Amino acid sequence: MSIQYSNAELLAVTASREMVGVNTIFAGVGIPLLAALLAKHTHLPALTIVVEGGSIGPQVVPGYLPISTNEMRISHRAQQLVSITDIFLLTQRGFLEVGFIGGAQIDKYGNINTTVIGSYDRPKVRLPGSGGANDIASLCRDLIIVTRHERRRFVPKVDFVTSPGFLEGGSSRRDAGLIFGGVRRVITDLGIMGFDEESKAMQLEYLHPGVSVDRVLENTGFDLLVPDEIPLTEPPTLEELEHLRRIDIDRRFL
Amino acid sequence: MKTGDFVEARRRLKEKSLAATEKLATLAEAASLVEDGDHIGIGGCMFTRTPLALLMEILRQGPTDLTLSKNLMCNEGEWFMAAERATTIITSWLGIGLPWGISRIMRENAESENPKVYYENLSHMALGLRFRAGAMGLPFLPTLTMLGSDLMSVAEAKTMTCPFTGEKLCLVPALFPDVALIHVHRADRFGNCQVDGYPFMDADVAAASTRVIVTAEEIISEDEIRRYPERTLIPGFMVDAVVEVPFGSFPHEVHGLYRADYSHFDEYVDEIRNHGTGAIRDYLDHYVFGVENHEEYMAFFDQQKIAELVDEARMLVEA
Numbered sequence: 327m328s329i330q331y332s333n334a335e336l337l338a339v340t341a342s343r344e345m346v347g348v349n350t351i352f353a354g355v356g357i358p359l360l361a362a363l364l365a366k367h368t369h370l371p372a373l374t375i376v377v378e379g380g381s382i383g384p385q386v387v388p389g390y391l392p393i394s395t396n397e398m399r400i401s402h403r404a405q406q407l408v409s410i411t412d413i414f415l416l417t418q419r420g421f422l423e424v425g426f427i428g429g430a431q432i433d434k435y436g437n438i439n440t441t442v443i444g445s446y447d448r449p450k451v452r453l454p455g456s457g458g459a460n461d462i463a464s465l466c467r468d469l470i471i472v473t474r475h476e477r478r479r480f481v482p483k484v485d486f487v488t489s490p491g492f493l494e495g496g497s498s499r500r501d502a503g504l505i506f507g508g509v510r511r512v513i514t515d516l517g518i519m520g521f522d523e524e525s526k527a528m529q530l531e532y533l534h535p536g537v538s539v540d541r542v543l544e545n546t547g548f549d550l551l552v553p554d555e556i557p558l559t560e561p562p563t564l565e566e567l568e569h570l571r572r573i574d575i576d577r578r579f580l
Numbered sequence: 581m582k583t584g585d586f587v588e589a590r591r592r593l594k595e596k597s598l599a600a601t602e603k604l605a606t607l608a609e610a611a612s613l614v615e616d617g618d619h620i621g622i623g624g625c626m627f628t629r630t631p632l633a634l635l636m637e638i639l640r641q642g643p644t645d646l647t648l649s650k651n652l653m654c655n656e657g658e659w660f661m662a663a664e665r666a667t668t669i670i671t672s673w674l675g676i677g678l679p680w681g682i683s684r685i686m687r688e689n690a691e692s693e694n695p696k697v698y699y700e701n702l703s704h705m706a707l708g709l710r711f712r713a714g715a716m717g718l719p720f721l722p723t724l725t726m727l728g729s730d731l732m733s734v735a736e737a738k739t740m741t742c743p744f745t746g747e748k749l750c751l752v753p754a755l756f757p758d759v760a761l762i763h764v765h766r767a768d769r770f771g772n773c774q775v776d777g778y779p780f781m782d783a784d785v786a787a788a789s790t791r792v793i794v795t796a797e798e799i800i801s802e803d804e805i806r807r808y809p810e811r812t813l814i815p816g817f818m819v820d821a822v823v824e825v826p827f828g829s830f831p832h833e834v835h836g837l838y839r840a841d842y843s844h845f846d847e848y849v850d851e852i853r854n855h856g857t858g859a860i861r862d863y864l865d866h867y868v869f870g871v872e873n874h875e876e877y878m879a880f881f882d883q884q885k886i887a888e889l890v891d892e893a894r895m896l897v898e899a
Contacts, residue, residue, distance in 0.1 A: 379625055379780070387896065390892070390896065394652075396625040396780070397627065398628070398833060398896045401777055402896050407777060407779070409781060411705065411709060414704070414705035415705075418705075418724055418725065441701060441730070446730070448693075449690055451682075451687065452682070452687045452689075454675045455674060455701055456672050456701065456702070456703045457673035458672070458704035458705065459703075460706075460726055460729055461703050461725045464703075464725045464729070465724060488731065490728045502748065503739065504724070504728055
């Protein structure tokens with residue numbers, strides 16, 4: 327009998343496995359936090375999770391998953407609570423190995439837009455804004471992005487660069503002054519993308535079981551690089567799914 | 581004030597009394613310190629430790645043409661837009677939280693031909709550093725954040741080449757609000773403030789501002805403050821007025837005392853979804869303009885529900 331799971335569960339499990347050898351992670355709420363908690367539970371016992379509100383090393387009471395990055399639920403049993411500015415300053419110093427965020431609109435070079443769809447002065451849709459996403463994308467050593475793989479989200483060029491990926495590709499991120507960091511992976515419900523070492527353009531690296539290359543291309547609004555051989559990811563295990571479901575019992579995010 | 585004008589900010593402080601005298605006031609007296617055209621720096625973050633009772637009293641008293649700055653703006657930002665009191669909002673994010681969707685009134689304003697409210701968009705850290713620069717009495721601070729992004733062209737920020745390393749830096753100018761509004765767990769009658777849990781940006785917002793208004797869940801004795809001086813976040817000499825307001829952040833939350841009432845947010849957002857942004861005005865007519873004070877406001881809420889939120893808050897801080 328095959329194991330049933332939602333797209334959100336697939337995203338969370340895939341993202342948790344992507345964290346190999348990671349000791350410090352700056353996690354946004356929702357899927358990123360769920361994935362970080364799962365990684366800590368399964369294969370990264372030495373992981374310290376850092377959350378934007380100022381929480382270092384918090385734990386989550388199963389069934390009491392936080393909705394925001396700065397509420398009591400994500401300060402439970404924390405090892406330290408510092409000011410928001412200070413949590414970002416220690417990220418700027420270089421202590422955070424991986425930043426982990428979602429995104430509304432993403433482009434070929436991994437730039438994220440959560441500010442406006444359309445023009446800035448007369449937007450078609452005003453989105454909530456950066457929050458700490460720009461800071462996480464700018465300052466962590468590496469960035470992992472999780473998002474649904476839809477054509478309207480995967481655009482050739484984002485309408486507004488809220489959070490920098492590789493900007494215009496090549497060395498443009500470094501030239502802008504972001505001498506560290508960049509996007510390591512984009513994890514979607516269809517597979518895992520990485521970036522070409524030279525051009526910094528997005529490329530397909532793994533497919534989820536049952537997903538074809540054509541389906542990925544149909545849902546991508548730009549020319550995705552596709553290598554000849556594309557390995558498959560392993561489906562989520564029952565143990566992983568049960569742990570996630572225990573934490574997000576109300577299924578606010580799963 | 582010119583952007584980042586630390587000289588003028590220091591001059592304004594000289595007009596303020598720094599005496600360690602009694603600062604106890606009523607909510608109405610404290611709110612009257614806010615004037616038309618003021619820049620209000622708001623403490624807390626999202627729906628945690630928001631000085632809501634004070635903001636509601638400011639809405640009742642009616643100062644207009646306000647600038648609001650807060651790291652992540654929650655629904656209090658929507659209220660000042662709906663009541664047409666805010667003309668500028670400086671924040672990195674506006675909304676209640678991901679499950680409640682995008683703020684409808686923010687969308688309507690930004691997407692209209694002539695927006696009534698000007699939003700300054702910047703990153704969370706950039707806003708934090710703007711308050712920090714203000715608190716340090718400096719015109720700006722350098723940072724590596726926001727570089728290369730389109731926020732650089734819409735936020736108050738400039739780039740420079742580092743004179744020591746030659747690397748590119750982003751500079752963000754200090755914010756010097758006219759008034760800081762801060763909600764804390766405990767304060768004494770001299771305005772010395774202590775909080776539990778997250779400090780957020782409150783200490784910087786207070787130090788950067790000319791005037792500081794504090795609401796506290798509880799007024800405690802001077803001796804109790806002196807017993808744990810390391811817990812004091814804001815010293816009394818900075819504070820102009822302190823008011824005891826139990827549940828002064830409700831339905832937002834206060835660490836260890838009461839958790840946010842998510843179901844109240846559900847109802848608030850459902851009304852806006854079903855009836856449009858006029859529902860925010862109806863909400864204010866009921867919860868803010870329809871009452872005389874915070875005690876009458878709290879009477880709207882179910883005691884059993886409040887008890888559950890208090891229980892959860894206690895459970896979460898028990899290690």
